[in-house]
Amino acid sequence: PSAIFLKDYSVPAFLIDATELRFELGEEATTVHSCLTLRRNPASDNATAGLTLHGAELELLSLAIDGNTLSESQWSVSEETLCIAEVPDQFELRCSTRIYPQKNTSLEGLYKSSGMFCTQCEAEGFRKITYYLDRPDVMSVFTVEILADANTYPVLLSNGNRTDVETLEDGRTRVVWHDPFPKPAYLFALVAGDLQAVEDTFTTCNGRVVELKIYVEQKDLDKCEHAMLSLKNAMRWDEQVYGREYDLDIFNIVAVDDFNMGAMENKSLNIFNTSCVLAKPETTTDAGFQRVEGVVAHEYFHNWSGNRVTCRDWFQLSLKEGFTVFRDAEFSADMGSPTVKRVEDVSLLRSTQFAEDAGPMAHPVRPDSFIEISNFYTVTIYEKGAEVVRMIHTLLGPELFRKGSDLYFERHDGQAVTCEDFVLAMEAASGMDLSQFRRWYELAGTPELDVSGSYDAEQGRYTLTVKQHCPDTPGQTNKPPLHIPFSVALLGEAGALRLNLQGQEADSETADNTEMVLHVTEAQQQFVFSELPEEPVPSLLRGFSAPVKLHFPYRRDQLIALITRDTDGFCRWDACQQLGILEMTAAMESAKAGADYQLSADFSGALAQLLADDSLDKAMLAMMLVLPSEAYLAEVFKPVDVHAIHHARERLRRQLAEALREPLLQTYERCQDAQPYQANAEQIARRSLKNTSLAYLMLLGEEGIAQKAREQFAESQNMTDRLAALTTLVNNEDSAKAEALMSFYQDWQHEPLVINQWFQVQAASSAPGTLEKVKSLMNHPAFDIRNPNKVRALIATFCVQNAVNFHREDGAGYAFLADQVIALNRSNPQIASRLLQPLSKWRKYPEAAQQKMQAELKRILAEPDLSRDVYEVVSKSVS
Numbered sequence: 001p002s003a004i005f006l007k008d009y010s011v012p013a014f015l016i017d018a019t020e021l022r023f024e025l026g027e028e029a030t031t032v033h034s035c036l037t038l039r040r041n042p043a044s045d046n047a048t049a050g051l052t053l054h055g056a057e058l059e060l061l062s063l064a065i066d067g068n069t070l071s072e073s074q075w076s077v078s079e080e081t082l083c084i085a086e087v088p089d090q091f092e093l094r095c096s097t098r099i100y101p102q103k104n105t106s107l108e109g110l111y112k113s114s115g116m117f118c119t120q121c122e123a124e125g126f127r128k129i130t131y132y133l134d135r136p137d138v139m140s141v142f143t144v145e146i147l148a149d150a151n152t153y154p155v156l157l158s159n160g161n162r163t164d165v166e167t168l169e170d171g172r173t174r175v176v177w178h179d180p181f182p183k184p185a186y187l188f189a190l191v192a193g194d195l196q197a198v199e200d201t202f203t204t205c206n207g208r209v210v211e212l213k214i215y216v217e218q219k220d221l222d223k224c225e226h227a228m229l230s231l232k233n234a235m236r237w238d239e240q241v242y243g244r245e246y247d248l249d250i251f252n253i254v255a256v257d258d259f260n261m262g263a264m265e266n267k268s269l270n271i272f273n274t275s276c277v278l279a280k281p282e283t284t285t286d287a288g289f290q291r292v293e294g295v296v297a298h299e300y301f302h303n304w305s306g307n308r309v310t311c312r313d314w315f316q317l318s319l320k321e322g323f324t325v326f327r328d329a330e331f332s333a334d335m336g337s338p339t340v341k342r343v344e345d346v347s348l349l350r351s352t353q354f355a356e357d358a359g360p361m362a363h364p365v366r367p368d369s370f371i372e373i374s375n376f377y378t379v380t381i382y383e384k385g386a387e388v389v390r391m392i393h394t395l396l397g398p399e400l401f402r403k404g405s406d407l408y409f410e411r412h413d414g415q416a417v418t419c420e421d422f423v424l425a426m427e428a429a430s431g432m433d434l435s436q437f438r439r440w441y442e443l444a445g446t447p448e449l450d451v452s453g454s455y456d457a458e459q460g461r462y463t464l465t466v467k468q469h470c471p472d473t474p475g476q477t478n479k480p481p482l483h484i485p486f487s488v489a490l491l492g493e494a495g496a497l498r499l500n501l502q503g504q505e506a507d508s509e510t511a512d513n514t515e516m517v518l519h520v521t522e523a524q525q526q527f528v529f530s531e532l533p534e535e536p537v538p539s540l541l542r543g544f545s546a547p548v549k550l551h552f553p554y555r556r557d558q559l560i561a562l563i564t565r566d567t568d569g570f571c572r573w574d575a576c577q578q579l580g581i582l583e584m585t586a587a588m589e590s591a592k593a594g595a596d597y598q599l600s601a602d603f604s605g606a607l608a609q610l611l612a613d614d615s616l617d618k619a620m621l622a623m624m625l626v627l628p629s630e631a632y633l634a635e636v637f638k639p640v641d642v643h644a645i646h647h648a649r650e651r652l653r654r655q656l657a658e659a660l661r662e663p664l665l666q667t668y669e670r671c672q673d674a675q676p677y678q679a680n681a682e683q684i685a686r687r688s689l690k691n692t693s694l695a696y697l698m699l700l701g702e703e704g705i706a707q708k709a710r711e712q713f714a715e716s717q718n719m720t721d722r723l724a725a726l727t728t729l730v731n732n733e734d735s736a737k738a739e740a741l742m743s744f745y746q747d748w749q750h751e752p753l754v755i756n757q758w759f760q761v762q763a764a765s766s767a768p769g770t771l772e773k774v775k776s777l778m779n780h781p782a783f784d785i786r787n788p789n790k791v792r793a794l795i796a797t798f799c800v801q802n803a804v805n806f807h808r809e810d811g812a813g814y815a816f817l818a819d820q821v822i823a824l825n826r827s828n829p830q831i832a833s834r835l836l837q838p839l840s841k842w843r844k845y846p847e848a849a850q851q852k853m854q855a856e857l858k859r860i861l862a863e864p865d866l867s868r869d870v871y872e873v874v875s876k877s878v879s
C-alpha cells in the first residue's frame with residue numbers, strides 16, 4: 001500500500017451531472033444498475049483522458065455507453081478501478097454490478113445489520129456499491145429506485161423525496177427517491193427493513209413544515225423521544241445562532257445495530273449507531289443521554305457544514321468535522337452547563353489528542369498524506385480541528401465570526417471546498433489577518449507554552465514572559481511559532497483586577513476590562529501590566545483558549561487561590577488538576593523510596609471548602625473532586641509507569657476519602673433525587689456529584705457504606721444510578737459483586753446496549769485476572785465480534801481504560817490485543833485498525849514494556865493480507 005499526497009491533488013477529468021441507480025435487493029445477492037450522465041470537466045487540463053472509475057469488490061455484469069454495450073476489450077478492471085480508454089466528451093454510461101451485502105462484514109458500502117439493508121459510504125464506501133467517481137468534489141443529482149420484497153422490507157428509504165411507490169406483481173415493492181441537491185457519493189444512503197417510526201414535525205423560521213421521522217425496530221420505539229427533542233432543539237439552534245434553515249420537507253434518522261462509527265450525516269437520511277440515538281432513563285446513563293443529544297445535533301448541523309458546503313478532498317476532512325464539532329459543542333453548552341461541557345472536551349483533548357500528537361500517527365489538522373483515509377477520522381481532525389475553529393471564534397469575537405460563517409456559506413453553497421476557503425471567508429468578513437494563524441492547519445504536535453510572571457511592587461507592574469515551542473513530529477522539525485490566543489486575567493485578593501497592558505491594545509476585552517486575549521505570536525514575548533496595587537495570581541489560558549500545554553511555576557497557595565476564587569470555571573478545575581499532579585508526583589517519589597506519602601492538608605482542605613460551598617455547580621464540583629485521570633497522567637509523566645501511577649492514585653483517592661468522609665457522606669445524602677428522572681442539567685449534576693461521592697466513600701471499606709451502594713443498585717429506577725452502584729461494587733470487589741452482575745444481566749439481557757455497559761464495567765475493573773475474565777466474556781452468548789459496539793465495550797475498554805491490566809508485566813495484554821487485531825483485520829479493517837492504537841504508543845513506556853509491545857506489532861506486520869488500514873498504523877508505529 002502506498003501514500004496519497006495533498007500536493008498531488010488535481011480536479012476530476014469528468015463530472016457526473018446525474019446519477020440514476022436501481023437496486024434489486026436479494027437474499028443471495030443484490031444487483032445495482034447505474035446510469036451516469038458524464039461529461040468532461042472544462043476545468044481539467046487533460047482533454048483526452050480516458051475514464052477511470054473507482055470500484056472495489058464488485059462483479060461487473062455489463063457496461064454500455066450511449067446504449068452501445070462495450071466489449072471486454074474496451075475496458076479494464078484492477079482491484080480498485082475500472083478504466084475505459086476511449087470515451088466521448090459527453091455520454092451516458094450504464095453499468096450493472098452484483099454485490100453481496102449479506103457477506104459484507106466490513107460495514108462499509110451496502111451491508112445487512114439485524115435483518116435490514118443499510119449503507120455507509122463515507123469516506124470511500126460507495127465504490128463497493130458500483131463503479132463511480134468516488135471523490136467528494138464530484139457532486140451529482142441522485143435518483144434512486146429500490147426494489148425489494150414487500151413483506152420483509154416494508155420500509156425503503158434513500159435521500160431526498162419519495163417520488164414514486166408501487167407494489168409489483170411478484171410481491172416486491174418499487175420505490176423511487178429523488179434528491180434535488182447535488183451531492184458527493186459519500187452522502188448517498190439506502191435503507192431497507194422492517195422498521196417502525198416515531199414521527200414529529202418542525203416548522204422552520206420561514207414556515208416550512210418538515211416531517212421528522214426516527215426509524216427503529218419495534219422494540220425500540222420507546223427510546224426515541226430524547227433524540228427527537230434533541231433534533232428539534234438543534235434545528236432551532238442552527239437557525240438562531242447560525243441563520244441556517246433546513247432545506248427539504250423530510251428529515252429521517254435510522255438506527256442501526258452494527259455500525260463502525262457514531263453516526264453518518266447522509267443527506268436527509270442520517271444513519272445512526274443505535275448507541276447514539278436510543279435513550280430512555282431505565283436503560284441509558286446521563287452520559288448516554290448527552291451523547292445522543294450531541295451526536296443528533298452534530299449530524300444535523302452537517303447539513304450545512306458538510307453537505308451544502310462539502311470538502312474538496314479528504315485532506316480537508318476537518319473543514320466539515322472540526323467546524324461541526326465546534327458547532328455541536330456550543331450547542332451542548334447552551335443546552336446544559338457550558339463550563340462542564342468545556343472541561344469534558346478539554347479532558348478528552350488533553351488525554352487522547354495530545355497522546356496522538358506525541359505518537360507515530362501524529363498529523364496536522366489538514367494532513368499532507370495518508371495511506372487509508374479511514375485512519376484519519378481522529379481526535380486531531382475532529383477535536384483539535386474544533387479547537388482551531390474555536391480559536392478563530394475567540395480572535396474574531398462572536399459577531400465577526402458569525403459574519404464570517406455567513407460569508408462562507410454564501411460563497412460556497414453547493415461547492416466542494418478547502419480549509420483555506422474557510423479561513424479566507426473569516427478574514428474577508430473580519431478584516432483580520434490570519435496568515436500566521438494558518439500554521440495551525442499545517443503543523444502537527446502540541447505547542448508548549450512556558451510562562452513565568454514577576455511582580456515589581458515599587459512600580460506596581462506585573463510582567464508575563466511567554467515562550468512557545470512545538471515539538472518535532474514525524475516529518476516535521478524546527479517549527480515556526482504559531483499565533484496563539486492566550487486569554488488571561490489577574491486575580492487580586494478581592495477579585496479580578498483591571499488590566500492595563502503596556503504598549504499593546506488588546507482587541508478582546510470584557511466590559512470591566514478584567515480579562516483579555518493576548519496575541520502570542522513570537523517564540524518569546526513579554527506582556528507588562530501596570531497600575532497593580534498587589535501581586536496578582538495569574539489566571540492563564542482561560543476557557544482553554546488554545547490547545548497547548550501550559551507550564552507556569554505556580555506555588556501551592558496560588559493554585560488554591562485559583563481553585564477557590566477564580567471566575568473562570570475551566571481554570572478552577574485545571575488548578576485542581578495541577579495540584580493533583582503535584583500530589584501524584586510526591587506520592588510516586590515516596591513510593592519509589594519505599595516511604596509512605598500522606599495527602600497534603602491544603603489539598604483536602606480546599607476540596608472540603610468546595611464541598612461546603614452550596615453555590616458551586618454540582619457537576620463542576622464533581623469534576624473537581626476527581627484526581628487527574630490515569631490517561632492524562634500518562635501524558636504528564638515520562639516514561640509512563642502505569643503501575644506506579646495506578647497505585648499512587650488509588651492510595652491518594654483512599655486518603656482523600658478518609659479526609660473528606662463526613663462532607664462526602666452529607667453530600668451523598670443531600671444529592672438524593674426526589675423527582676422522577678429527567679436528563680436535565682440540574683439533575684445530571686446532582687447525580688454526578690452523588691455518585692462521585694459514593695465512589696470515594698466505598699474506598700473506606702465500611703459495611704454501612706457498602707450497604708448503601710447495594711441498595712442504590714437494587715432500588716434505583718434509572719441506569720445512571722444503577723450502573724454507578726454496580727461499578728463501585730465491582731471495583732471494590734464487594735461481596736455482592738457476583739450476584740449484582742448476575743442480576744443485572746438477567747434484567748437486561750434483551751437490551752444489547754445495556755449489556756454493552758455490563759461488558760464495559762467488567763472490562764474496566766483493575767482487579768487482577770481481568771484479562772482472563774475478558775477472554776471468557778468473549779465466549780459469552782451476548783458477545784459478538786462482528787458487532788463494533790461489543791468490540792468497543794469489551795476489548796477496547798480493556799485495552800484503553802484498564803492500563804494496569806493491559807500493561808500486565810508478562811505482556812499477555814499486548815498479545816491479546818494483537819490477536820484481536822489479527823482476527824478483525826480481514827472482516828472489519830476499520831475496527832481492527834482503531835483497536836490497534838494503544839500498541840502504537842509503545843515509545844512512552846519503560847524499556848521492558850516497549851520490547852513486548854514492539855514484538856506484537858511485528859507479529860501483526862508479518863500477517864499475510866494486511867488491510868491498508870492496519871498496515872498504515874502498524875508500519876508507521878514500528879519504524
Ligand code: DPP
Nearest residue numbers: 122261263264265299
Ligand atoms: N461524518 C461522520 C461524522 O462525524 C462520521 N463519518 O458525523
Ligand code: ZN
Nearest residue numbers: 298302321324
Ligand atoms: Zn461529523
